[in-house]
Amino acid sequence: MTFRQFAFNNVLRNKQIYAAYFLSSLFSVMVFFVYGIFAFHPALKEVHPSVTVGLHFAEGIIYVFSFIFVLVSMSAFLHSRKKEFGLMVMLGMTNKQLRKMVFLENVLIGSIATISGVGIGLVFAKILLMTAESVLELKESLPFYMPWEAIILTCGAFLLLFVVISFFTVFILKGNKLIDLIKGSAVPKKEPKASVVLSLLAAVLLAVGYGVALTVKGDKVVFAMIPVTVIVIIGTYFLFTQLSVFIINRLKKRKGLFWKKTNLVLFSDLAHRMKDNARTFFFVAIVSTVAFTAIGTLVGFRFMLTNSLAEERPFAIEYSSSVENEQEGEHIQLIEEKLDGLSYQKLPVHIKNVSIPSLATEYVPLTGVISESEFNAIAEAGGRSEKQVALDGQEAAYLYYQSTMMEAEDIEEVRTIDFAGKEINQKTAFGSVLMRTFDDYLIVDDAFYDAITDFEQETFYVFQVDDWKATADMGEQLLEDLGVSDTNGYGEHFTFSNLGYDWYVINQSYGTVLFIGLFIGAVFFVAAGSFLYFRLYADLENEQQKFAMISKIGLTDKELSKVLTTQLALLFFIPIITAVIHGAVALTALKNMFNYSMLESSVLVLGSFTLIQIIYFIFIRHNYIRRIKSYITN
Known part of the structure; x- marks a missing residue:
């Protein structure tokens, strides 16, 4: 040979x-x-x-x-x-x-x-x-x-x-x-000892890291991210090297628990194995956390952007035209020609830009005024009937742009507004995404609206289509036909947007990122599981000899399976559970940052990985117990 x-x-x-x-x-x-x-x-x-x-x-x-x-x-x-x-x-x-x-x-x-x-x-x-x-x-x-x-x-x-x-x-x-x-x-191994101070420090660091991550909101999340990550990583290291050993040693001192049935065998060298494998468990926990958080974030962003887009955009097509736009009629006709064959509803909102001294600032000297009837019509068509208003000649409603991804802001209510020689009472102020021109407006009753004569007029058209996803190709073609080169839909004196096409673009771009990140996360996750598998089998020879000796003094097959299953579950799932908790906290922090619930994506990602890990554990447990029993019988 x-x-x-x-x-x-x-x-x-x-x-x-x-x-x-x-x-x-x-x-x-x-x-x-x-x-x-x-x-x-x-x-x-x-x-x-x-x-x-x-x-x-x-x-x-x-x-x-x-x-x-x-x-x-x-x-x-x-x-x-x-x-x-x-x-x-x-x-x-x-x-x-x-x-x-x-x-x-x-x-x-x-x-x-x-x-x-x-x-x-x-x-x-x-x-x-x-x-x-x-x-x-x-x-x-x-x-x-x-x-x-x-x-x-x-x-x-x-x-x-x-x-x-x-x-x-x-x-x-x-x-x-x-x-x-x-x-x-x-x-021979000495009895593993844990520092009380470092064990306490592990608990404090994790508590502080979790507390900060769960309480900060908005832009503060970005500033807290690096220090929180460092604190949690240090806390996780001491969790496995000190706190876990400290807890096991305390449990062993409780005679009622330690001497109960097979717990003596279970706890006899559990502290040794936790101490010996602490660095491996720490590495597995951190790598798994990275995988959970990365994939959860990517899936969450995709959910957030696509869902918020559909929530904020009740209309399939929106077209906004300024007073300088001489092609307004031609563009509207072109849009209607593209929609021919589909069931749709066209609703215009005529905006009168007027100067209101009590509301004007040096930056925004004009305020848009819209009529009650036109606003109520688009509110009903867009499925926002709760936003409809009922006004009389002396009342107005203040409408401001409010994205679903923005934290609700308190608007200072102006009780009276000096306008056209009259004092109008502001009845209410509310945020909405119905008027996606990102401006603020006054809604007044039709009679007062018609009486306004000194103004610059803009027009906002909405086209309601039930199957808005079917308009994606049409929207892409309209962008080209309208000569819109800007990706945000801004043309000369007009803006155009199509919900179907914008949804397709976002879905595709984040689908690409998700596709890339999913496989990277999968590599990290498989590697983490492999480290656990490897560490278990690296100690297999010692475990075989130990349980062979214990079986000679009366340990039954059922008791052996129970002890090994419990020990394997502790060694296998403690780092994974730690990673799941870390990942859940990280995704909650992202939710606080964007004011958008990522519960659905978090459950999907963390649940999927946990299920895979359980299946992986069942496979490893079966083979591990089989090999130890085979050694004992031989």
């Missing part, structure tokens, strides 16, 4: 421990390759160059994270194999041969993971391209093509990564003495 064959067989013999490392590496390669397929797609590069830039940026993030993930995983894996290495050295293997063997093993696994990731990506390429068409809502299809550029980039980048990581492993092994290798992890 050659040395290369020996290294290959060594990988096969350790396939259970290598499984998480291999599958996670494979997943990272596959996601990187998928991004490459899209980034180099000729149709996407031509139509959406900004998307390809974002995809290449995402590839860079995945690549950097994959490097850190593989390096940490390999370091922990080598630590768990110290006994094996020590035995090989005793049998005559030199340190140089040992490092060469580990180098070949790592390159072998990396090469197989790279080739497998590219192969699986190619198999599912067409399905992924079709999924992207739906998510990005592309008008043109993304046909399958042979992504040679993506294949070359992926293979070159990850083969280089695994070679570099393999060189790092050589330095990790360098300097280990034989006695240290033989002892491995069998060195």
Whole structure:
């Protein structure tokens, strides 16, 4: 048997421990390759160059994270194999041969993971391209093509990564003495102790971080973000290294709980495992929090923008014309021609801009006045009947623009308004998005409105269409026909907007960001789960020996399963639950910042990831218990 064959067989013999490392590496390669397929797609590069830039940026993030993930995983894996290495050295293997063997093993696994990731990506390429068409809502299809550029980039980048990581492993092994290798992890452990001060500090830091994040609102959230993040990260570190051990030790001192049934076995080395794995749990919690928060934020923004757009825009088409606009009639006729064949309702609002001394400022010398009947008509057509007003000749209503994403503001009510030689009583003041000209208006009764003679007139047209999403293509064509080059719909002396087209643009742009962020978050999440899987299996040999001895004094299979399930659940879900809480607080802070509830998106994201983690736990638990029971029976 050659040395290369020996290294290959060594990988096969350790396939259970290598499984998480291999599958996670494979997943990272596959996601990187998928991004490459899209980034180099000729149709996407031509139509959406900004998307390809974002995809290449995402590839860079995945690549950097994959490097850190593989390096940490390999370091922990080598630590768990110290006994094996020590035995090989005793049998005559030199340190140089040992490092060469580990180098070949790592390159072998990396090469197989790279080739497998590219192969699986190619198999599912067409399905992924079709999924992207739906998510990005592309008008043109993304046909399958042979992504040679993506294949070359992926293979070159990850083969280089695994070679570099393999060189790092050589330095990790360098300097280990034989006695240290033989002892491995069998060195007697002292009873883990926790600092009361640091444990208390962990609780205080988390409480302060959560308190600030949940109470600040508006722009203050941005200023509080960095200090709160630092405080919570430090608090999380002490949570796993100090507070968790402190709580376990306190529970062990409660004899009624500690000596109850199998709790003695459960708690006997739980503190040791929490202390040994504290850094891993801390890393998993932070990485999972990043994944939760990033994806939750992206999904939340998409929900917020699309939902608020539909809430704020009750009309499919809006057209505002100033007094200088000589093409008003032509434009309105063009819009009606495009709407021909659809059921729609056209409603004009004639705005008289007049000077009102009691309301005028140096910045806004004119105030728009609209009639009660025209305002009530658009309020009813837009589904805002509660905004309708009933006025007499001596009354007015003050209407100001109020976005659904803005915190409600208190408008100082002006009781009397000097206007056209009369004193008008302001009956009410309220915010609305019906008049999306972003100006404030006075609503007066029709008789008083008709009596106003000295004014400059503007006209605001709304077109109510039940199926407003069907007008997206029409809206895009109208922007071109009207000669509107500004993306906000501003033309010369007029503005035009189409709800369907604006909704499509927002949905597509955030669909792109979500598509990119979803896979990055998935890589982070899979890596976090893999770290937990790896740490559990790194301690498997010691656990097998421990439970084999305990079973000899009467521990039944049922009790064994119960102890292992409880212990695994604590070790597996404590960092995940911590991440879920961190993520929920972060998303609540975003809700306070934008004054928009992200409950729906938060539940969707956090619930989905929690469900995946539960399924992952069930799979790991089944295999872990099976291997320990198999060792005991043999």
